[in-house]
Amino acid sequence: MYDRILLPTDGSEEATAVSDVAFDIAATHDGSVHVINVADTTRDSVTNVRGQIVDALVEEGERIVDAVEERARDRGVTVRTAVLQGAPSPTIVDYASASDIDLVVMPTRGRRGLERVLLGSVTERVISSAPVPVLVCNPGSEFAFAYPPERVLVPIDGSDAADRALSAGIDAATATGATLHLLTVAETASLGPDVRSASTTERLSEAAEETLEDARSRVEAAGIDSLVTAVQQGQPYREIRSYIDDEDIDQVVLGTGEESDFGRFLWGGVTSKLVRSSPIPVLMAPTRDG
DSSP, X not given: OOSEEEEEOOSOHHHHHHHHHHHHHHHXXXXXXXXXXXXXXXXXXXEEETTEEEEHHHHHHHHHHHHHHHHHHHTTOEEEEEEEESOHHHHHHHHHHHTTOXXXXXXXXXXXXXXXXXXXXXXXXXXXXXXXXXXXXXXSTTOOOOSSOSEEEEXXXXXXXXXXXXXXXXXXXXXXXXXXXXXXXXXXXXXXXXXXXXXXXXXXXHHHHXXXXXXXXXXXXXXXXXXXXXXXXXXXXXXXXXXXXXXXXSEEEEOOSSOOSSXXXXXXXXXXXXXXXXXXXXXXXXXXXX
């Protein structure tokens, strides 16, 4: 499934930690890791040394990818390296397309990101335009990674983005033999006390059940036997995080897109919160076909 894995790196601690994730995936699928560094030549990064124009960022990039290559070879992982020039996000996406990459692995933030939220970062732009799934990791004291995963969670809400996430989740579960968990949340927490009636709550729960049933049919048609489904009521972010902890989930799959009528899971506050704070890897489904 993951024959060619792309690992963009800027040499930061976060990127270095995520490299182990890419190595584990490659080792499991007997794949290769493409390690790239993008020298951002859209910035004032070129220095003049002894009359020759030398791109200092390219030299630094070569040191960075060489260090990652050495670690990969110590793990017995096949690796290719490249230092590219240009704007980071489109350069990464173009490389993924041109090299038939199957998966991109990135941290939520890098050297310039520090404690910035994902929105507006290189990673977010790659997620929004990459033709393949992007596995986003938030390395930290609570981060845990197990591959192949045993339990994969796909929160669903009936939106196009959730539909893409379900497709990616089915592929991941098929490739790894993981149990697929489907969770939908009837978002009663957003209702004011004047409208939080029994009939309204029941309507939201019924809509959630219908969405879940449609997803269940797709999973069964894909031949996945190990399936767990759940409907919760409350605030989506809290319910998803609680489910991850309670069910010992190894990986969560999300999509990006417009908000749905009753879920608001996807690329708004809920998804960005999950990507920033998730203690496990988040697989972001592609927004377009490769």
